[in-house]
Amino acid sequence: MSDWVGDDNIALLTDLYELTMAASYFENDMRDQATFDLFIRELPEQRNFLVACGLEQALSYLENLHFTEDHLGYLRSLDLFEDRFLSFLGDLRFTGEVWAVPEGEAIFACEPLVRVTAPLIEAQIVESFLLNCLTFQTMIASKAARLKIACGDREFVDYSLRRDHGVDAALKAARASFVAGAVGTSNVLAGKLYGIPVSGTMAHSYVMAFGDEISAFRAYARQFADRTVLLIDTFDVEEGTRNAVRVAKETEAAGGKVDAVRIDSGDLADLTRSVRKILDEDGLDHVKIVLSGDLDEYRIRRLLEANVPADVFGVGTQLGTSGDAASLGGAYKLVQDSNGPRIKLSAGKATTPGRKQVVRFGDGNDERHDLITLEDEEVAGGRPLLERVMAEGHPTRPPEPLAVLKDRCRRAVTSLPERLLTLEGTPDPYQVRLSSRLRDLVDQMHRSSR
Amino acid sequence: MSDWVGDDNIALLTDLYELTMAASYFENDMRDQATFDLFIRELPEQRNFLVACGLEQALSYLENLHFTEDHLGYLRSLDLFEDRFLSFLGDLRFTGEVWAVPEGEAIFACEPLVRVTAPLIEAQIVESFLLNCLTFQTMIASKAARLKIACGDREFVDYSLRRDHGVDAALKAARASFVAGAVGTSNVLAGKLYGIPVSGTMAHSYVMAFGDEISAFRAYARQFADRTVLLIDTFDVEEGTRNAVRVAKETEAAGGKVDAVRIDSGDLADLTRSVRKILDEDGLDHVKIVLSGDLDEYRIRRLLEANVPADVFGVGTQLGTSGDAASLGGAYKLVQDSNGPRIKLSAGKATTPGRKQVVRFGDGNDERHDLITLEDEEVAGGRPLLERVMAEGHPTRPPEPLAVLKDRCRRAVTSLPERLLTLEGTPDPYQVRLSSRLRDLVDQMHRSSR
Numbered sequence: 001m002s003d004w005v006g007d008d009n010i011a012l013l014t015d016l017y018e019l020t021m022a023a024s025y026f027e028n029d030m031r032d033q034a035t036f037d038l039f040i041r042e043l044p045e046q047r048n049f050l051v052a053c054g055l056e057q058a059l060s061y062l063e064n065l066h067f068t069e070d071h072l073g074y075l076r077s078l079d080l081f082e083d084r085f086l087s088f089l090g091d092l093r094f095t096g097e098v099w100a101v102p103e104g105e106a107i108f109a110c111e112p113l114v115r116v117t118a119p120l121i122e123a124q125i126v127e128s129f130l131l132n133c134l135t136f137q138t139m140i141a142s143k144a145a146r147l148k149i150a151c152g153d154r155e156f157v158d159y160s161l162r163r164d165h166g167v168d169a170a171l172k173a174a175r176a177s178f179v180a181g182a183v184g185t186s187n188v189l190a191g192k193l194y195g196i197p198v199s200g201t202m203a204h205s206y207v208m209a210f211g212d213e214i215s216a217f218r219a220y221a222r223q224f225a226d227r228t229v230l231l232i233d234t235f236d237v238e239e240g241t242r243n244a245v246r247v248a249k250e251t252e253a254a255g256g257k258v259d260a261v262r263i264d265s266g267d268l269a270d271l272t273r274s275v276r277k278i279l280d281e282d283g284l285d286h287v288k289i290v291l292s293g294d295l296d297e298y299r300i301r302r303l304l305e306a307n308v309p310a311d312v313f314g315v316g317t318q319l320g321t322s323g324d325a326a327s328l329g330g331a332y333k334l335v336q337d338s339n340g341p342r343i344k345l346s347a348g349k350a351t352t353p354g355r356k357q358v359v360r361f362g363d364g365n366d367e368r369h370d371l372i373t374l375e376d377e378e379v380a381g382g383r384p385l386l387e388r389v390m391a392e393g394h395p396t397r398p399p400e401p402l403a404v405l406k407d408r409c410r411r412a413v414t415s416l417p418e419r420l421l422t423l424e425g426t427p428d429p430y431q432v433r434l435s436s437r438l439r440d441l442v443d444q445m446h447r448s449s450r
Numbered sequence: 451m452s453d454w455v456g457d458d459n460i461a462l463l464t465d466l467y468e469l470t471m472a473a474s475y476f477e478n479d480m481r482d483q484a485t486f487d488l489f490i491r492e493l494p495e496q497r498n499f500l501v502a503c504g505l506e507q508a509l510s511y512l513e514n515l516h517f518t519e520d521h522l523g524y525l526r527s528l529d530l531f532e533d534r535f536l537s538f539l540g541d542l543r544f545t546g547e548v549w550a551v552p553e554g555e556a557i558f559a560c561e562p563l564v565r566v567t568a569p570l571i572e573a574q575i576v577e578s579f580l581l582n583c584l585t586f587q588t589m590i591a592s593k594a595a596r597l598k599i600a601c602g603d604r605e606f607v608d609y610s611l612r613r614d615h616g617v618d619a620a621l622k623a624a625r626a627s628f629v630a631g632a633v634g635t636s637n638v639l640a641g642k643l644y645g646i647p648v649s650g651t652m653a654h655s656y657v658m659a660f661g662d663e664i665s666a667f668r669a670y671a672r673q674f675a676d677r678t679v680l681l682i683d684t685f686d687v688e689e690g691t692r693n694a695v696r697v698a699k700e701t702e703a704a705g706g707k708v709d710a711v712r713i714d715s716g717d718l719a720d721l722t723r724s725v726r727k728i729l730d731e732d733g734l735d736h737v738k739i740v741l742s743g744d745l746d747e748y749r750i751r752r753l754l755e756a757n758v759p760a761d762v763f764g765v766g767t768q769l770g771t772s773g774d775a776a777s778l779g780g781a782y783k784l785v786q787d788s789n790g791p792r793i794k795l796s797a798g799k800a801t802t803p804g805r806k807q808v809v810r811f812g813d814g815n816d817e818r819h820d821l822i823t824l825e826d827e828e829v830a831g832g833r834p835l836l837e838r839v840m841a842e843g844h845p846t847r848p849p850e851p852l853a854v855l856k857d858r859c860r861r862a863v864t865s866l867p868e869r870l871l872t873l874e875g876t877p878d879p880y881q882v883r884l885s886s887r888l889r890d891l892v893d894q895m896h897r898s899s900r
Contacts, residue, residue: 009639010617010639012638012639012642013611013617013620013621013637013638013639014611014637014638014639015609015611015612015636015637015638015650016636016637016638016641016648016649016650017636017650017651017652017653017656018650018653019638019650020650020652020670020674021652021653021655021656023673024656024669024670024673024674025659027669027673028669030659034659036655071642074638074641074642075638078641078648080674080677120659124653124655124656127612127653128611128612131612131613132611132612132613132614132616132617132620133616135612135613136614136615136616159465161463161464161465161578161582162465162577162578162581162582162585162780163581163582163585163777163780164582164586164615165586165614165615165616165618165619165622165623165771165776166582166583166586166615166616166617166618166619166621166622167460167463167582167616167618168615168616168617168618168619169615169616169618169619170463170582171463171616172615172616173615186465186466186467187463187464187465187466188462188463188464188465188466188469188524188525189459189460189462189463189464191466191524192462192521192524198466198528199466200465200466200467200468200469200470201467202467202470202471203467203468203471203574203577204783204784204794205471205486205574205783205784205794206467206471206474206574208784208787208792208793208794209475209480209484209570209784209787211789219474219477219478220470220474223473223474223477224470224474224530227530234794234795235795235899236795317777317779321615321771321776321777322776323776323777326615326771326772326773326776327613327767327771327773329767330612330613332612333654333655334654334655334658334659337659339661342658343658344654344655344658344684345684345685345686449685
């Protein structure tokens with residue numbers, strides 16, 4: 001497709017001002033190292049924590065960043081840039097150092113999620129992509145963690161592909177959902193790229209294409225046997241359940257087992273109870289019930305609080321778009337350069353200066369809190385969250401398997417203070433404090449700027 | 451990047467059930483033609499109309515659809531598909547016919563936006579991508595049309611890249627925004643791919659990197675002259691304005707003209723008025739004021755209703771995520787096959803059967819309404835919206851230039867009944883009716899299904 005993008009095109013996925021600023025830095029010989037923090041300014045309402053996600057894609061971008069002749073030709077056509085600068089851009093690679101909170105870890109507002117130190121131009125031009133990449137996956141992982149809280153010991157699957165904001169969102173949503181609790185995805189390409197288990201059922205059009213439901217069910221079960229999930233609400237759920245029972249029995253007689261039935265419309269609570277009853281009466285208590293259709297963490301919680309006997313939830317729109325908070329206020333700010341720590345004072349958008357670390361205290365107990373420190377502070381008893389993940393433009397380690405991220409996320413979320421594990425915003429948010437040295441620095445810079 | 455996707459990978463961007471259904475159709479020799487409608491089930495609250503968008507990318511996908519050996523290898527590894535089917539998939543191309551509402555046209559709930567007729571398997575497996583592609587761009591174009599309504603004769607620019615849901619969203623958001631009213635984008639790659647004008651200013655980090663504001667402004671203006679937009683709120687807006695005035699005067703003395711100043715934080719109404727006053731007092735009435743920072747159509751309307759002298763609005767998050775309605779309920783439903791019209795009766799999700807056309811009556815007058823008809827109905831006096839855009843798997847015409855889409859959108863929106871051109875939901879929505887033949891068909895199919 002003419003407008004599709006591969007590796008070779010990604011460097012231009014940047015805001016124009018990154019390049020005009022870079023041209024100005026180049027013109028003014030500003031080549032010193034600078035440090036930028038990427039952080040989320042505040043948590044959306046009803047989010048008590050976030051789950052860091054998207055680092056692998058961010059590091060891959062940084063490692064592969066380069067401008068092609070084709071890019072330079074386009075930039076030349078804008079009549080904004082001198083040839084000398086374009087030739088510099090042609091040779092540019094990212095050579096910097098990156099510290100980051102590992103994927104799957106819980107994070108909070110204003111904590112540096114990623115810290116980039118590189119020659120000013122390199123550190124600046126990666127801003128747009130890093131924000132796009134890291135805030136999206138962090139947003140989705142944070143949403144998925146809420147679904148996991150609502151689901152308890154039941155499972156949920158990512159069904160969001162058709163509602164995601166384009167192709168890349170569909171892939172990253174599947175990845176981030178899996179990290180933070182989904183057991184699989186319907187998205188085949190995400191399955192292939194990330195090794196996520198794929199699952200699927202059938203559409204209403206399948207039943208309609210066969211004309212009658214029983215023929216559709218029979219055909220599917222004959223072919224897919226134990227991996228059969230029958231969609232029972234195309235015409236009438238009760239009749240659909242009876243048809244499913246017949247086919248499940250026929251499948252058993254042939255030595256197989258229908259895995260589940262799915263309900264996608266109507267009053268899910270009532271229908272699930274009736275369907276469960278019919279299945280159980282017919283000795284099909286091993287046949288699971290999958291629910292889908294505009295589900296989110298609130299609807300799932302209501303269903304489970306009412307003891308609705310659902311086994312698996314397929315969640316699409318609300319998972320893939322984080323519909324109740326479809327963006328995170330990510331910021332990428334200069335915090336230090338060759339002149340020392342830097343601060344921005346804009347109304348409501350002030351920054352915390354200096355190269356920083358985040359230290360987590362009291363994992364798993366009630367004294368738990370985070371302390372944001374300067375990077376060279378010695379702090380006893382805490383666990384530093386930011387790790388050096390890139391040096392001189394190369395990752396310091398191979399990408400972590402998703403299973404590791406998934407496990408880290410599970411531990412991170414379950415060890416959070418109980419009060420944060422609700423779907424509502426807590427009146428008593430997690431404590432993130434500045435170290436006294438950092439507070440002194442902030443005060444001093446505020447004073448000297450007056 | 452290892453997980454990035456080009457042309458050759460896109461066929462797997464589908465829900466697994468599309469492929470299991472396809473395998474079942476293959477196994478059962480169901481090769482007849484089928485027709486699917488893609489439509490938006492209902493308008494989000496506060497949307498009185500939608501703007502069709504995304505067709506070009508959808509057609510490009512259909513024309514290029516193919517499964518590679520690499521895809522087939524992955525599918526084989528799932529242990530779900532027989533070799534015979536995988537070999538069939540390897541040869542599969544989309545050979546169908548597509549009718550569609552042209553991009554930029556206004557559309558309403560339940561009107562077929564795209565109608566696909568193809569052998570059942572081909573028509574089925576494209577569902578996930580078509581929904582993903584068309585509903586996202588339609589959602590963004592619809593949001594952009596609202597921003598255009600709020601802006602009136604002022605301009606707005608897409609600044610959404612950093613908040614968009616991944617790479618593809620950022621490109622498509624820039625495209626759809628431009629179609630429905632934005633004058634440009636900050637997204638350089640979107641500028642290159644689609645020929646959209648790119649624009650940009652500077653970040654706070656730029657001013658901070660220079661240390662003092664006046665040096666930063668001077669450096670920028672010296673280099674970019676007439677294309678200079680000075681960001682005046684890094685430290686203090688009034689002082690920033692004075693610095694901008696000095697640099698604008700110096701630039702004039704050197705034969706150039708600073709284009710604008712930008713305010714990104716604080717009380718935008720008050721600040722804009724003070725800044726305008728200072729600029730005007732210094733004879734700089736040609737220097738425009740660009741506003742940004744969490745803007746949406748409501749905030750822009752409030753500013754303009756209060757006569758705030760802003761010239762250009764940079765809109766990011768709310769434009770690129772359609773934050774108040776971050777998804778559209780798109781559906782892709784079987785409406786006809788070799789046995790005739792088809793209907794789905796699921797509670798709350800019933801479909802309208804048959805191959806249909808949408809006819810628009812009374813463009814530009816108060817009798818305006820749409821009539822959904824069967825495709826072969828002769829209806830006098832109306833304008834059919836669905837055009838044949840693909841035949842035998844190939845587009846019937848070259849892609850339309852964005853300028854044409856932009857012009858169509860402008861005409862479509864300005865000719866809508868006045869009551870729809872508000873930011874609130876109207877109590878008197880646009881009338882979409884079914885023709886009497888179509889109503890009879892629906893009634894008859896409901897009766898016969900009982």
